[in-house]
Amino acid sequence: MWKFLHKLASPPYFYDLSASMIPWFAVPGVLLIAYGTYAGLFLAPPDYQQGDAFRIIYVHVPAAYLSMMAYMVMAVAAGIGLIWRIKLAHAVSAAAAPIGAWFTFLALITGSIWGKPMWGTWWEWGDPRLTSQLIMLFIYFGYMALRAAIDDPGKADKASAVLAMVGAVNIPIIHFSVEWWSSLHQGATIVREGGPAMPPEMLYPLLANILGFTLIFGALLLGRVRSEVLFRERRSRWVRKLLLAEQGKE
Amino acid sequence: MSHANDIPGLWQGFSSLVRREVLLAWKRPGDVLNPLVFFAMVSTLFPLAVGQSEQQLQFSAPGLVWVAALLATLLSLNSLFVSDYEDGSLDQLILSPQPLPMLALAKSVAHWLVSGLPLILVSPLIAFSFKMPSSVIGVMALTLLFGTMSLSLLGAIGAALTVGLHRGTALLSLLILPLAMPILIFGARTVSLAAAGDTTTAGVYFLAAYCMLALTLAPFATAAALRISNE
Numbered sequence: 001m002w003k004f005l006h007k008l009a010s011p012p013y014f015y016d017l018s019a020s021m022i023p024w025f026a027v028p029g030v031l032l033i034a035y036g037t038y039a040g041l042f043l044a045p046p047d048y049q050q051g052d053a054f055r056i057i058y059v060h061v062p063a064a065y066l067s068m069m070a071y072m073v074m075a076v077a078a079g080i081g082l083i084w085r086i087k088l089a090h091a092v093s094a095a096a097a098p099i100g101a102w103f104t105f106l107a108l109i110t111g112s113i114w115g116k117p118m119w120g121t122w123w124e125w126g127d128p129r130l131t132s133q134l135i136m137l138f139i140y141f142g143y144m145a146l147r148a149a150i151d152d153p154g155k156a157d158k159a160s161a162v163l164a165m166v167g168a169v170n171i172p173i174i175h176f177s178v179e180w181w182s183s184l185h186q187g188a189t190i191v192r193e194g195g196p197a198m199p200p201e202m203l204y205p206l207l208a209n210i211l212g213f214t215l216i217f218g219a220l221l222l223g224r225v226r227s228e229v230l231f232r233e234r235r236s237r238w239v240r241k242l243l244l245a246e247q248g249k250e
Numbered sequence: 251m252s253h254a255n256d257i258p259g260l261w262q263g264f265s266s267l268v269r270r271e272v273l274l275a276w277k278r279p280g281d282v283l284n285p286l287v288f289f290a291m292v293s294t295l296f297p298l299a300v301g302q303s304e305q306q307l308q309f310s311a312p313g314l315v316w317v318a319a320l321l322a323t324l325l326s327l328n329s330l331f332v333s334d335y336e337d338g339s340l341d342q343l344i345l346s347p348q349p350l351p352m353l354a355l356a357k358s359v360a361h362w363l364v365s366g367l368p369l370i371l372v373s374p375l376i377a378f379s380f381k382m383p384s385s386v387i388g389v390m391a392l393t394l395l396f397g398t399m400s401l402s403l404l405g406a407i408g409a410a411l412t413v414g415l416h417r418g419t420a421l422l423s424l425l426i427l428p429l430a431m432p433i434l435i436f437g438a439r440t441v442s443l444a445a446a447g448d449t450t451t452a453g454v455y456f457l458a459a460y461c462m463l464a465l466t467l468a469p470f471a472t473a474a475a476l477r478i479s480n481e
Contacts, residue, residue: 131431135431138424138428142425146412149415149417158478159411159475162475166468167428
C-alpha cells in the first residue's frame, strides 16, 4: 500500500497510470449522466408542487455537491502537499480549482434559473445557501488569483495550500448555514431520517447523475493533473523522452 | 540547559512585540487615524447616497456600520507585515527562539489594539448619527469586538500570504473578504435584530465562537504563511 502510494507520487508513473484510468471514469460517467438526464427529464413524474420546474435538480444538485467535493479534493491535496511535500499533490490542488469554480458557477446559474419560477426572483439574498455558494466562488477566485500572483511555482504551491486549508474552515459553515438562518431554500431531502422524501422514479436519476458527475469530475481532474504535471516537469528527462517518442511515431 | 536563561520567556516575547507594535503606531499616528477617518467618511457617504429619511437610515445603519468597519480593517491590514518585510525585522521574528505562531498572535493583537479598538470606540457616535436606538449600542460594540478581533486574526493570514507581492493590495481583499463574510453576515444581522428588539444571543455567540476559532487556528496559519512568503 505504502509502496504503491510512493510510486503514485512520482510524476512519470502517475502520468502513465492516469492515461489508462481516465476511460474508467469517463465512460461510466457519460453513461450514468445519459441515463440520469433522460430518466430525469422524461420518465420521472412531475412534482406535485413544482411541476416540471423541479427537473433542474438533475443538474443543480450534482453541480452544487461537486462544487464542495472539488474544494475538499483541493484542500486535502493541498494539505498533503504541504505536510509531506509531495509535488504531485500540489498539482492536483491546482488542477481541481478551476473545475470546482465552474461547478460552483453552474450551481449558481441553475439555482437562479430555478429560482425565477419558484421564488419569482433570479436572486434571493435571503437564502444563505445561494449566498454561500457565491462566497465559495469568490474563494475559488482568491485561490486562483493568489496562485497566479506568485511567480515562483514552489512558493505559489505552498502559499495557496495554506489559503485552501484556511478556506476549508468555511465549508462546514456553508453547510450548516442552511440550518442556522431560516431560509427559503429546500431542506435536505436525500439524506435525512426516515428515508428520502422523494419517490424512487425521481430519486434514481438524481443519484445516477450525482455519481455520473462525480466520475466526470474525476476524469476531468485526471486530465488536468496530467497536463499540469507535463508543464511542471517540462525540463525533466522523462518528459523529453516522451516527446521524442511521440515525434518518433510520426 | 545553561543558555535557556538567556532566552526571554513566552509572555515576555509576546508582550514586548505587542508593545513595539503599539509604540510604532503611536509614533506614526497617521497609520492609525487614516482607517478611522475612512470609517467615518464611508459612514458619512451612505446617508448622502441613500437618502436622509430617518426610517431608511435606521434600517440600513447596522449593515452600513459593518461594511465600513470591514473595509477600514482591510485598509489597515495591508501594511501589517510590509515594513517588517522591507527592513528585515520579519527575518528576525522568524529566526527568533520564540514560537512564530505566538509572535503572529502578538502582531494580530497589536493590530486589533490600534485598529479594531478605536473603531469600537467610534461606533456609538455613528450609531447616534444614524438615530439608532441607544439599546443597540451595547450589542453593536459587542459584535464589533468579536468581529474586528476575528478580522485582525484572519486578515493577518492574508497579509502574510501577500507580503512580498507587488500586487498585494487588491489581492488581500480578494483573499480575505470571502472568508470574512460570515462575520459580516452575523455581525450585521445581529445588530439589526437588536434594533428590532429581538434576542441577539445566537448571533453574539456565533461571533464569539468564530473569534475563538480564529484565535486558536489563525496564528498557526499566519506563521506558516510568513515562513513561505519569506523564503
